[in-house]
Amino acid sequence: MTDKYTQFVSHGIGKDVARKLGLPQPVVLRRHQPGQPLVPGPILIQGSSDGADELAAALLSWDLDVRRHAVPREKLGAIILVLDELSRPEDLERPVLAAAASIRDLSPSARVVTVSRTAAGAPGPASAAARQGVDGLLRSLAKELRAGATANGIVLADGVTTTSPSALGALRFFLSGRSAFVDGQFLTVASGEGTLPADPDKPLAGKVAVVTGAARGIGAAIARTLHRDGATLVVVDIPAAGDHLAAVANEVRGTALQLDITREDAGQRIIDHAVGRHGRLDIVVHNAGITRDKLLANMDPDRWNSVLAVNIAAQLRINEALLASEHFRNSPRIVSVASTSGIAGNRGQTNYAASKGGVMGMVRATAPLLAECHGSINAVAPGFIETEMTARIPFATREVARRLNSLQQGGRPGDVAEAIAFLASDAAGGITGDVLRVCGQNLVGA
Amino acid sequence: MSFTGQSATGPEESSTSQAAKHGRDSLRKAVVVGGNRIPFARTGGAYTKSSNQDMLTAALDGLIARFGLQDERIGEVAAGAVLKHSRDFNLTREAVLGSALSAETPAYDLQQACATGLETVLGLANKIKLGQIDSAIAGGVDSASDAPIAVSEGLREVLLDLNRAKTLPQRIQVLSRLRPKDLAPDAPNTGEPRTGLSMGEHQALTTAQWKITREAQDQLAYNSHRNLAAAYDAGFFDDLLTPYRGLTRDSNLRADTTLEKLATLKPVFGKNLGAEATMTAGNSTPLTDGASTVLLASEEWADAHELPKLATVVDGEAAAVDFVHGKDGLLMAPAFAVPRLLARNGLTLDDIDFFEIHEAFAGTVLSTLAAWEDEEFGRTRLGLDGALGSIDRSTLNVNGSSLAAGHPFAATGGRIVASLAKMLHDKGRVDGRPARGLISICAAGGQGVVAILEGF
Numbered sequence: 001m002t003d004k005y006t007q008f009v010s011h012g013i014g015k016d017v018a019r020k021l022g023l024p025q026p027v028v029l030r031r032h033q034p035g036q037p038l039v040p041g042p043i044l045i046q047g048s049s050d051g052a053d054e055l056a057a058a059l060l061s062w063d064l065d066v067r068r069h070a071v072p073r074e075k076l077g078a079i080i081l082v083l084d085e086l087s088r089p090e091d092l093e094r095p096v097l098a099a100a101a102s103i104r105d106l107s108p109s110a111r112v113v114t115v116s117r118t119a120a121g122a123p124g125p126a127s128a129a130a131r132q133g134v135d136g137l138l139r140s141l142a143k144e145l146r147a148g149a150t151a152n153g154i155v156l157a158d159g160v161t162t163t164s165p166s167a168l169g170a171l172r173f174f175l176s177g178r179s180a181f182v183d184g185q186f187l188t189v190a191s192g193e194g195t196l197p198a199d200p201d202k203p204l205a206g207k208v209a210v211v212t213g214a215a216r217g218i219g220a221a222i223a224r225t226l227h228r229d230g231a232t233l234v235v236v237d238i239p240a241a242g243d244h245l246a247a248v249a250n251e252v253r254g255t256a257l258q259l260d261i262t263r264e265d266a267g268q269r270i271i272d273h274a275v276g277r278h279g280r281l282d283i284v285v286h287n288a289g290i291t292r293d294k295l296l297a298n299m300d301p302d303r304w305n306s307v308l309a310v311n312i313a314a315q316l317r318i319n320e321a322l323l324a325s326e327h328f329r330n331s332p333r334i335v336s337v338a339s340t341s342g343i344a345g346n347r348g349q350t351n352y353a354a355s356k357g358g359v360m361g362m363v364r365a366t367a368p369l370l371a372e373c374h375g376s377i378n379a380v381a382p383g384f385i386e387t388e389m390t391a392r393i394p395f396a397t398r399e400v401a402r403r404l405n406s407l408q409q410g411g412r413p414g415d416v417a418e419a420i421a422f423l424a425s426d427a428a429g430g431i432t433g434d435v436l437r438v439c440g441q442n443l444v445g446a
Numbered sequence: 447m448s449f450t451g452q453s454a455t456g457p458e459e460s461s462t463s464q465a466a467k468h469g470r471d472s473l474r475k476a477v478v479v480g481g482n483r484i485p486f487a488r489t490g491g492a493y494t495k496s497s498n499q500d501m502l503t504a505a506l507d508g509l510i511a512r513f514g515l516q517d518e519r520i521g522e523v524a525a526g527a528v529l530k531h532s533r534d535f536n537l538t539r540e541a542v543l544g545s546a547l548s549a550e551t552p553a554y555d556l557q558q559a560c561a562t563g564l565e566t567v568l569g570l571a572n573k574i575k576l577g578q579i580d581s582a583i584a585g586g587v588d589s590a591s592d593a594p595i596a597v598s599e600g601l602r603e604v605l606l607d608l609n610r611a612k613t614l615p616q617r618i619q620v621l622s623r624l625r626p627k628d629l630a631p632d633a634p635n636t637g638e639p640r641t642g643l644s645m646g647e648h649q650a651l652t653t654a655q656w657k658i659t660r661e662a663q664d665q666l667a668y669n670s671h672r673n674l675a676a677a678y679d680a681g682f683f684d685d686l687l688t689p690y691r692g693l694t695r696d697s698n699l700r701a702d703t704t705l706e707k708l709a710t711l712k713p714v715f716g717k718n719l720g721a722e723a724t725m726t727a728g729n730s731t732p733l734t735d736g737a738s739t740v741l742l743a744s745e746e747w748a749d750a751h752e753l754p755k756l757a758t759v760v761d762g763e764a765a766a767v768d769f770v771h772g773k774d775g776l777l778m779a780p781a782f783a784v785p786r787l788l789a790r791n792g793l794t795l796d797d798i799d800f801f802e803i804h805e806a807f808a809g810t811v812l813s814t815l816a817a818w819e820d821e822e823f824g825r826t827r828l829g830l831d832g833a834l835g836s837i838d839r840s841t842l843n844v845n846g847s848s849l850a851a852g853h854p855f856a857a858t859g860g861r862i863v864a865s866l867a868k869m870l871h872d873k874g875r876v877d878g879r880p881a882r883g884l885i886s887i888c889a890a891g892g893q894g895v896v897a898i899l900e901g902f
Contacts, residue, residue: 239681239683239684239687239689239694240689240694241689242508242687242688242689242694243504243508243688243689243690243691245511245688246507246508246510246511246512246688247507247511249511249512249514250507250510250511250516250546253514253516253517254514255511255512255513255514256508256511256512256688257685258684258685258688259684260681260684263681276752276754277514277752277753278752279752
């Protein structure tokens with residue numbers, strides 16, 4: 001799965017050549033395997049607030065090797081920078097520079113995670129400046145890290161503690177190999193909702209999940225990951241993709257539902273199948289999507305309409321059925337697949353980007369509607385992912401696209417799936433209306 | 447237990463039939479949970495390189511995926527193929543082993559020409575009714591593309607003797623018997639061994655006997671294509687079919703065919719009948735490759751597995767005719783099986799909401815209907831007071847049949863049972879009783895198997 005260039009520059013002569021010529025040096029990323037350690041070494045927690053102490057205590061209770069003070073030249077698995085009590089920009093100095101002294105001690109594929117508060121909720125200009133400052137700091141640091149190490153941030157709404165379920169859930173996600181291709185990103189914990197799983201390797205045990213567009217690529221990877229995490233799967237795709245869909249269903253021990261999601265009654269059919277066959281419905285992943293690229297000047301109604309119908313109109317209609325159903329009221333989770341195209345734009349993809357921008361708008365506006373039943377809805381925006389679809393991009397374009405991010409490589413379908421599995425879990429219950437990019441910190445378009 | 451204590455021709459309810467009915471009523475039900483087939487492909491098309499085992503495994507895996515049967519130990523799986531390689535002596539069991547089912551699922555092969563698929567359904571349904579098994583998968587598969595080719599009888603005898611020869615001189619002596627003509631392979635054909643006539647030629651005689659017009663046959667073929675295309679467009683097959691090898695619909699389907707186009711085709715069977723030759727490639731089924739499966743269960747098993755119950759398998763009947771001496775047409779056995787089955791169940795043609803009469807040839811369906819409408823046939827051959835009756839044509843093969851879908855011999859029964867079960871379930875109740883459907887399938891050797899299903 002690792003691309004040939006990454007293989008070449010990871011060992012021996014290729015490694016030397018790349019270093020001497022100053023070529024990009026992508027590494028093989030640390031990805032989650034059930035049972036593996038959360039981080040590749042001790043965790044250093046910087047910050048002196050009560051929140052930092054409570055966080056340290058929580059991590060100790062997970063039997064992690066936690067340090068409150070750096071030991072020079074000791075290799076670290078992660079640095080957590082707790083900045084939850086900033087009241088002015090000057091407050092950044094001590095914890096940030098203390099962490100700076102340990103940056104060179106980070107192991108390959110180590111993690112830096114900041115924990116701060118939303119600027120929007122700041123009591124005054126100085127604290128807002130300090131809080132917003134973390135944003136620029138974190139994104140820049142992510143670009144400085146090497147060897148597969150990433151930096152991501154958790155932003156707490158006011159009143160949410162550093163040890164609230166979703167703060168700890170997000171922290172666990174960022175520290176783990178599940179977030180391998182997430183870099184320079186923030187997750188906002190909006191509330192104290194959510195619960196941590198009894199078994200961290202089976203966070204979706206007992207849940208019934210529906211994944212659309214599951215016959216191949218990212219959708220199939222999502223089904224496999226949700227299955228690994230303990231969910232019972234209903235995999236959905238158009239009837240014409242039924243043979244691939246059946247193979248995925250049999251692999252993940254789930255059921256296949258051949259269904260065109262643009263049908264008027266698609267939502268009801270999904271609910272009926274999940275409840276009829278598996279007794280309940282907890283998670284819906286809107287992954288199905290199509291591209292029909294064309295410059296806007298050459299756009300025709302068919303290309304425009306089909307992309308909007310599948311990528312956003314179908315999601316809206318299915319969500320309406322879900323929100324109206326008595327079977328989708330027990331902490332339900334919806335996760336939609338958006339795209340970095342919908343954030344930064346992409347030449348030739350006005351229709352696709354409009355639909356994916358639409359997904360993000362839909363997610364934000366739907367979040368309050370799910371709050372009453374402790375539900376959540378979020379989106380994941382993939383960047384360059386190595387799939388059958390991107391394998392068809394011409395070589396030079398593809399090579400540029402896959403190197404133009406902080407990790408200097410394309411992501412895998414499984415990387416997108418990991419982010420979705422996390423957002424679909426109860427540990428993420430306090431995160432809603434959010435968009436998480438899985439793009440290796442794509443350098444283009446923020 | 448015997449359900450066949452009927453005189454060959456007497457359809458009126460006898461005390462035997464009442465006893466049989468009473469016996470059946472005390473049994474538990476066998477329900478059709480659902481089905482799965484692969485699209486049927488004209489021979490030499492998309493499945494040219496697929497073996498029977500490949501196709502049957504694909505159809506099974508689609509069924510397993512639809513109903514979440516991975517690692518499930520099914521009570522029994524029965525399927526078969528009409529054109530079968532000798533190496534496929536355990537075809538169904540091998541397909542099970544290659545599927546996602548539990549390897550502890552037993553299986554057996556069955557072969558009754560074109561009735562194979564329906565007979566697997568009836569046999570397994572009976573086992574469920576008797577409580578011998580709780581779940582079953584019935585099926586069938588056929589490939590005319592990957593048909594077995596045997597060596598000639600002469601070569602076969604030489605090869606067997608060669609195997610028995612012990613010394614070099616003996617071997618040379620055996621080999622010296624070989625003649626060039628022995629090297630020509632023996633390809634399968636659809637000819638009847640006792641008459642030498644192909645099925646089409648046999649049907650041409652029957653078609654002419656019952657005075658079935660070319661127009662009526664073309665109309666039936668046209669309806670089949672139109673109905674099948676409409677069913678696809680309505681999404682009827684979305685939960686009955688799984689694509690295979692790039693095919694998402696039956697490749698024989700001509701959604702845009704017209705009566706005018708059908709009328710231009712030249713007769714291919716019964717050409718010696720001259721002006722009376724009416725059977726064309728358009729109103730006869732082509733050779734086809736494909737596979738189908740049906741999931742059967744007791745009510746309890748279906749409920750425990752949270753699976754749907756579409757229909758119950760009520761009863762079935764087999765019949766055979768003496769076509770060798772020309773008493774009846776080769777494919778006319780269902781004309782006798784249906785009246786017997788109806789009588790045993792206290793029913794008439796008017797009590798049936800959907801008719802599924804397999805379209806081996808348009809002439810077969812129309813000859814059967816003509817026989818039922820014929821006073822003399824009813825009196826002299828069925829032992830009735832008059833004609834059996836006629837059917838409402840709008841209830842015949844409403845989602846298309848073999849003329850449009852194609853006819854991979856052993857796979858046709860499974861196609862029809864799964865489709866009819868879904869239709870009956872969707873129809874709901876009729877006059878306060880469950881919707882009722884009749885299946886009629888003719889087969890080589892002058893045989894026919896018919897069945898009644900009721901919506902659940």
